[in-house]
Amino acid sequence: MPLFLLPAFILGAALLQQQAQLWPAGTLLAVPPLLLLAGALPGTLRTAALMVLALFFGFGWANLHAHWRMADELPPEWEGRDIRVTAVVAELPQPQARGQRLRLDIEQVHTPAARVPSRVQVSDYRDGRVYLPGQRWQMLLRLKRPHATLNPHSFDAESWMLQQNIRATGQIRQARLLQEQVWLPAYLIERLRLRLRQHMLATLQQRPWAGLVIALSIGDQSGISQAQWQLFARTGLTHLVSISGLHVTLVAGLVALLAGRLWQRRPQRLLWLPKRRLMLICAALTALLYALLAGFSIPTRRTLYMLAIAGWALWSGRNPGVWRVLLLAAASVVLLDPWAVLSSGFWLSFGAVACLLWASQHRLGKPGWLQHWLWLQWLLLLGMAPALLYLFQQLPLAAPLANALAIPLIGSIATPLCLLGMIVPPLL
16 A cells, blocks of 8 residues: 555545535445545646545545444434433543542333434432442433533533544433443443452552552542642643553553563474564564553554554564654554544654654764754744644743653653552552
């Protein structure tokens, strides 16, 4: 596949998100005949036509998914009315000032003629009820369609809910537990995340950095205070609070290295499976498990896909090049989730890696490690400045120095200790 088709596909998906209204759902059906026409064109015209067609394919692909998601909605006539449903707690319950907030997978609607989206977010303002991921409940819900304010330059909550596939919000009026655990992999992973969070909260108690430890361990950022978020934003360290590709790569690399060392102790094993291939398998599986444990955020998906693509290339004896691996990973994220282009994490994660790749290929001479490290931080600030100004309307000038100090400390010391603390409780 020509390399230029991948960014065109991504831009096409992003272009769809800027439209005031959707195109017809069958727009994607125009791609095959257009592809035949493009193949009949001469060289330069064929290249330009294929690029436009890739952009159109990304646009149509995102448009089709948008139709599917928009069709899963709460009818206006059922807003503010009580609806009885059977639902499963899908993710970690999030504590609030009053009660807690839940995301539910709706399995069955018992109220005659009522229609409820498959995924809703509700709040329970009553104390005493304990919700666990994977529990099946019968509930009486009062829902409304997602709405948000239109204040300029403020957080677009309605767009965020659409991206998260939250198609209705509301509150729980009544609830009765039906089943303690639904045995599906997604719910089991969320239950494990909850147990880890409870263990860390019980161990760390009310320490001010408890929320940061949990965020670095399992990706749950609900325990980080507003004051801490403001500090991270002013210093340009917000990306380090979430589980990033650096953390996933670190864990996957350590597991692969340990597995390789153990595997080579018996030479006869190397005849059956070479050490390099074993390390690739271990790194990919570790990255997958850790990404799922961390909530499968976009930075973790980016790292997982890059490791999988690079591992497949090495396994098959190919050399795809770092730019092809990066673009294939970005296109894979958009192909599986066209709404990813609405996330700032998508552009910042892939943009930062692109800046680092460009720097590694255009380095002149061999500067000292400290000079090179500081130069990389300033390059990241300059390279990501347009995206930061567009997304957040601010540019933390202290970010290069802060990141130069914080990345080694958090990535190489704090995060491994947090992860080790989940396995060895006395360390916490």
